Amino acid sequence: MQAYLDQMIRDGAFAGVPKEVVYAVAMVLAAFVVLSAFVAPLAGVTSWLERRVWARMQSRVGPNRVGPQGILQWLADGIKNLLKEDLIPADADSKLFSFAPYVVFMGFLCTFVVIPFGADLIVADLNIGILYILAVTSLVVVGILMAGWASNNKWSLLGGMRSAAQIVSYEIPAGLAILTIIFLAGTMSMQGIIKAQGWVPWDWYLFHSPFTLGAFFLYFTAALAEGNRTPFDIPEAESELVAGYVTEYSGMRFLFFFFAEWGNLYVIGAVATTLFLGGWQVPPIFENPVLLGIAQFVTFFLKAYLWVFVAMWVRATLPRVRVDQLMALCWKYMVPLSFTCLLGTIGLMFVPAQGQTIIKAITFGFALATAINFFRRVVFQVRNARPELYFKPQI
Amino acid sequence: MSVANYAKDIWQVMSTTFEGMSITLSHLVRRPMTIQYPDKIPVPIQETLPHRYRGILEVDLDICTGCLACERDCPITCITIGIDMNKETKVRQFTHFDIDVCKCMYCGLCSEACPTGAIRHSQEFEGASYNPAGLVRHFAPQLQNLYKPKKGGETDPTLVAKVDIGQKYLDEFATPDGGAAADES
Amino acid sequence: MSETAPARGFYTEEDMTISVGPQHPSTHGVLRFVVKTDGEVISEAIPDVGYLHRSIEKIGEKVTYHGYVPYTDRADYLAAMFANQAFCMAAEKLAGTDVTRRGEFCRVIACELNRIASHLISVGTFGQDIGAMTPFVHALRERETINNLMEEICGARLTYNYIRIGGVGYDILPETCAKIGEFLNHFEPIVDEFNRLLSGNKIFIERLAGVAVVSKEDAFSYNLVGPNLRGSGVKWDIRRDIPYSVYPELEFDVPVGMAQVGALGDSYDRYWVRIREMQESCKILRQCLQMMPKGPAISKVPKKFRPPAGEYYARVEAPRGDMGFYVVSDGSEYPYRVRIRTGSYTAMSIIDKISKGIMLADLIALIGSLDVDAPEIDR
Numbered sequence: 001m002q003a004y005l006d007q008m009i010r011d012g013a014f015a016g017v018p019k020e021v022v023y024a025v026a027m028v029l030a031a032f033v034v035l036s037a038f039v040a041p042l043a044g045v046t047s048w049l050e051r052r053v054w055a056r057m058q059s060r061v062g063p064n065r066v067g068p069q070g071i072l073q074w075l076a077d078g079i080k081n082l083l084k085e086d087l088i089p090a091d092a093d094s095k096l097f098s099f100a101p102y103v104v105f106m107g108f109l110c111t112f113v114v115i116p117f118g119a120d121l122i123v124a125d126l127n128i129g130i131l132y133i134l135a136v137t138s139l140v141v142v143g144i145l146m147a148g149w150a151s152n153n154k155w156s157l158l159g160g161m162r163s164a165a166q167i168v169s170y171e172i173p174a175g176l177a178i179l180t181i182i183f184l185a186g187t188m189s190m191q192g193i194i195k196a197q198g199w200v201p202w203d204w205y206l207f208h209s210p211f212t213l214g215a216f217f218l219y220f221t222a223a224l225a226e227g228n229r230t231p232f233d234i235p236e237a238e239s240e241l242v243a244g245y246v247t248e249y250s251g252m253r254f255l256f257f258f259f260a261e262w263g264n265l266y267v268i269g270a271v272a273t274t275l276f277l278g279g280w281q282v283p284p285i286f287e288n289p290v291l292l293g294i295a296q297f298v299t300f301f302l303k304a305y306l307w308v309f310v311a312m313w314v315r316a317t318l319p320r321v322r323v324d325q326l327m328a329l330c331w332k333y334m335v336p337l338s339f340t341c342l343l344g345t346i347g348l349m350f351v352p353a354q355g356q357t358i359i360k361a362i363t364f365g366f367a368l369a370t371a372i373n374f375f376r377r378v379v380f381q382v383r384n385a386r387p388e389l390y391f392k393p394q395i
Numbered sequence: 396m397s398v399a400n401y402a403k404d405i406w407q408v409m410s411t412t413f414e415g416m417s418i419t420l421s422h423l424v425r426r427p428m429t430i431q432y433p434d435k436i437p438v439p440i441q442e443t444l445p446h447r448y449r450g451i452l453e454v455d456l457d458i459c460t461g462c463l464a465c466e467r468d469c470p471i472t473c474i475t476i477g478i479d480m481n482k483e484t485k486v487r488q489f490t491h492f493d494i495d496v497c498k499c500m501y502c503g504l505c506s507e508a509c510p511t512g513a514i515r516h517s518q519e520f521e522g523a524s525y526n527p528a529g530l531v532r533h534f535a536p537q538l539q540n541l542y543k544p545k546k547g548g549e550t551d552p553t554l555v556a557k558v559d560i561g562q563k564y565l566d567e568f569a570t571p572d573g574g575a576a577a578d579e580s
Numbered sequence: 581m582s583e584t585a586p587a588r589g590f591y592t593e594e595d596m597t598i599s600v601g602p603q604h605p606s607t608h609g610v611l612r613f614v615v616k617t618d619g620e621v622i623s624e625a626i627p628d629v630g631y632l633h634r635s636i637e638k639i640g641e642k643v644t645y646h647g648y649v650p651y652t653d654r655a656d657y658l659a660a661m662f663a664n665q666a667f668c669m670a671a672e673k674l675a676g677t678d679v680t681r682r683g684e685f686c687r688v689i690a691c692e693l694n695r696i697a698s699h700l701i702s703v704g705t706f707g708q709d710i711g712a713m714t715p716f717v718h719a720l721r722e723r724e725t726i727n728n729l730m731e732e733i734c735g736a737r738l739t740y741n742y743i744r745i746g747g748v749g750y751d752i753l754p755e756t757c758a759k760i761g762e763f764l765n766h767f768e769p770i771v772d773e774f775n776r777l778l779s780g781n782k783i784f785i786e787r788l789a790g791v792a793v794v795s796k797e798d799a800f801s802y803n804l805v806g807p808n809l810r811g812s813g814v815k816w817d818i819r820r821d822i823p824y825s826v827y828p829e830l831e832f833d834v835p836v837g838m839a840q841v842g843a844l845g846d847s848y849d850r851y852w853v854r855i856r857e858m859q860e861s862c863k864i865l866r867q868c869l870q871m872m873p874k875g876p877a878i879s880k881v882p883k884k885f886r887p888p889a890g891e892y893y894a895r896v897e898a899p900r901g902d903m904g905f906y907v908v909s910d911g912s913e914y915p916y917r918v919r920i921r922t923g924s925y926t927a928m929s930i931i932d933k934i935s936k937g938i939m940l941a942d943l944i945a946l947i948g949s950l951d952v953d954a955p956e957i958d959r
Contacts, residue, residue: 320711470647
């Protein structure tokens with residue numbers, strides 16, 4: 001984007017205005033467009049899609065009445081929440097209480113300025129892109145602690161502290177997995193990492209070596225834990241005693257936390273795509289820059305949304321992990337494994353290029369075999385248990 | 396813990412998650428089992444319910460003999476029947492036959508006790524009302540004579556069909572000398 | 581305090597007293613526990629019951645024997661057939677009535693179908709409490725088919741009033757028997773799929789293995805029955821040990837906890853006993869469908885049922901354990917006293933003992949694995 005702005009300044013479009021102001025205003029406008037036209041409807045539609053996907057996995061239908069196929073359900077939910085009474089508990093710290101949802105919201109919104117939607121479609125290509133994302137998503141911890149403390153409720157406080165401990169612990173395996181890719185790519189810039197990969201699947205970092213394959217699963221699991229998604233959603237589980245740090249929240253403030261959670265799913269998917277799946281790389285068949293841009297955008301979106309779908313799928317499948325087991329999982333299993341992946345990747349960087357190609361081929365073959373095995377298993381499940389038995393004749 | 400146990404734990408988590416995810420994906424591609432009542436169904440639900448379904452009570456007063464067996468057998472006293480002697484015609488008549496549908500527990504004891512099958516459970520289940528008074532059903536809106544069952548079957552053409560329907564309903568119940576399936580070969 | 585007491589598990593001044601329930605997504609019905617905890621480890625969990633008390637035992641003194649049978653449905657609405665059967669058995673013994681052979685087989689078919697339905701709810705809600713929401717809906721889907729079958733048999737889906745004094749209220753027609761056979765063919769692979777999805781899941785096993793262990797001695801001294809007792813390793817089943825109806829002629833296993841994944845008597849054992857019982861019920865149903873004789877489904881019972889004075893205690897193996905009806909008659913057409921003994925009431929009493937020193941998440945697992953349900957507790 002900076003290149004286009006420079007071109008327009010040279011053509012004299014912004015006569016008299018200093019360059020920095022042009023940059024600043026342009027970035028704010030771009031961020032605003034991204035946030036309102038992309039993020040807000042995306043988070044809303046994700047909530048609807050999540051409910052439909054869960055429902056189909058449970059042999060039922062899900063919301064399908066509000067709008068075509070129920071796609072406006074999130075609008076109905078949002079309006080309903082806006083119309084609710086804005087309740088702040090009497091002894092709660094009302095300034096912190098009101099501010100906490102916005103901190104959490106900022107924690108995930110700020111990441112969108114470095115998400116690369118296409119080769120030229122990025123708000124700001126920082127050269128510390130991925131580090132910026134890691135840093136900014138930690139704001140969520142501050143927001144959660146504020147929410148827990150300001151509710152003036154022992155249970156919210158405990159839930160907030162537990163949730164904060166969970167997020168902070170899982171940053172370590174996530175960071176180590178990301179570090180693995182940074183070592184491979186040699187740069188922290190998001191566009192740089194994507195450009196270091198190719199468009200064919202075996203040029204992606206996912207299949208680069210068994211260590212990066214492991215790093216991917218570790219990153220995805222750690223990111224799910226950071227986003228408070230099942231199987232790590234103790235803080236917001238309804239069947240635990242209380243709803244954790246959001247107990248005292250109602251109405252739109254309550255929805256903000258969940259809005260941030262659904263939006264965060266996309267950020268997880270986007271980072272996973274950037275680091276491991278080759279981002280917006282498309283086969284070199286498009287000459288027209290507009291068509292190329294659209295192809296890149298669609299490719300990136302589909303790849304990122306695939307991981308959103310997988311997150312929903314995992315939530316529908318797995319039960320919840322208990323708090324102490326969650327911590328044990330992080331510190332006893334995931335941190336050593338992430339270190340192993342990091343050291344393994346660094347070690348493999350010394351292997352000559354032919355050796356690396358062989359390792360890449362083996363990894364790709366293994367992943368392909370696992371995927372084929374999985375789909376064969378799905379076919380077996382469909383054939384084995386057919387729940388179409390239903391006795392009402394006409395329905 | 397030993398390395399073998401550690402590796403086994405990791406392998407088990409991954410394999411059971413893999414298996415579970417394959418099951419949920421298999422459900423995603425199957426037809427859902429929801430009946431989208433009340434508007435996206437091909438026929439009204441009432442027509443798909445079996446004949447024995449114990450819905451809201453209905454009374455066909457034309458074949459009610461006024462024996463009060465249903466009122467006696469009801470364990471929750473939701474049926475109230477009033478019978479009076481008409482001074483002019485010297486014939487006994489119903490003054491009221493009320494069933495409090497919100498008290499009824501749909502047990503079927505009243506319909507089993509009826510000799511003609513006048514009181515029976517219908518297939519109706521949508522009985523919501525905006526006030527409790529609407530839940531008391533009055534089956535004798537005007538004074539009506541009691542029914543006298545004729546020996547040798549009913550001959551009045553208007554009542555033959557009703558008697559048959561009542562009898563068919565009573566045939567569903569099991570009896571000591573044969574029931575619906577006792578003599579099936 | 582012995583050396584083997586847990587490090588926490590006694591009340592200190594910093595403990596909080598909170599109320600789990602009566603409105604809570606994971607207590608099974610309206611139950612309330614007054615829990616003292618420091619935020620993670622529980623030091624005391626005292627059950628507070630009575631929110632669903634409907635005086636069913638008192639009503640028994642006010643209505644006739646025939647009229648009381650629909651009330652027994654509500655004593656445990658998830659296992660209504662068993663309460664019907666227990667009361668009818670007590671009334672028949674008081675009056676010396678026989679039950680026809682076909683009636684007995686119809687009773688067993690209806691009861692085993694109801695056992696499958698009740699266990700489906702139990703394992704489904706248990707999975708839901710642990711966090712797995714999909715198996716719950718799958719279990720309910722299967723239960724819907726059973727409800728449709730019961731609707732065909734007796735006209736109602738939950739409160740059946742099917743088993744009457746002397747037999748059953750409606751005969752089971754051959755086409756319904758064919759449908760039950762089809763259902764069984766369809767259901768057995770579904771239980772296997774349920775096991776693959778939930779019972780085999782490592783996270784589920786880790787949540788439950790070794791959690792809330794009830795030893796054999798505790799189970800005896802707190803009078804646990806049913807799958808709770810069998811989960812602790814005791815092979816006791818009323819259908820085998822105090823046989824009634826036609827169960828002596830049927831071949832089935834009594835599943836017992838085997839400590840597959842942890843200690844004997846932990847939550848997973850109780851859960852696994854229920855899954856196995858569903859499979860055994862399928863076996864029983866198949867045998868009944870084959871062996872069903874022809875004949876009337878109910879024997880001759882007077883309309884004004886007036887048993888001679890006496891008392892009888894009838895026990896059946898309900899899904900939640902040994903359900904007993906103690907009926908005292910004084911010769912009139914109303915019972916003098918009806919007393920219902922249910923398995924969930926005693927299961928509540930063990931919760932306080934076992935929950936000392938466990939975590940809050942494990943309390944939820946304990947309540948779910950004991951399969952307590954409020955209508956049985958409070959009647």
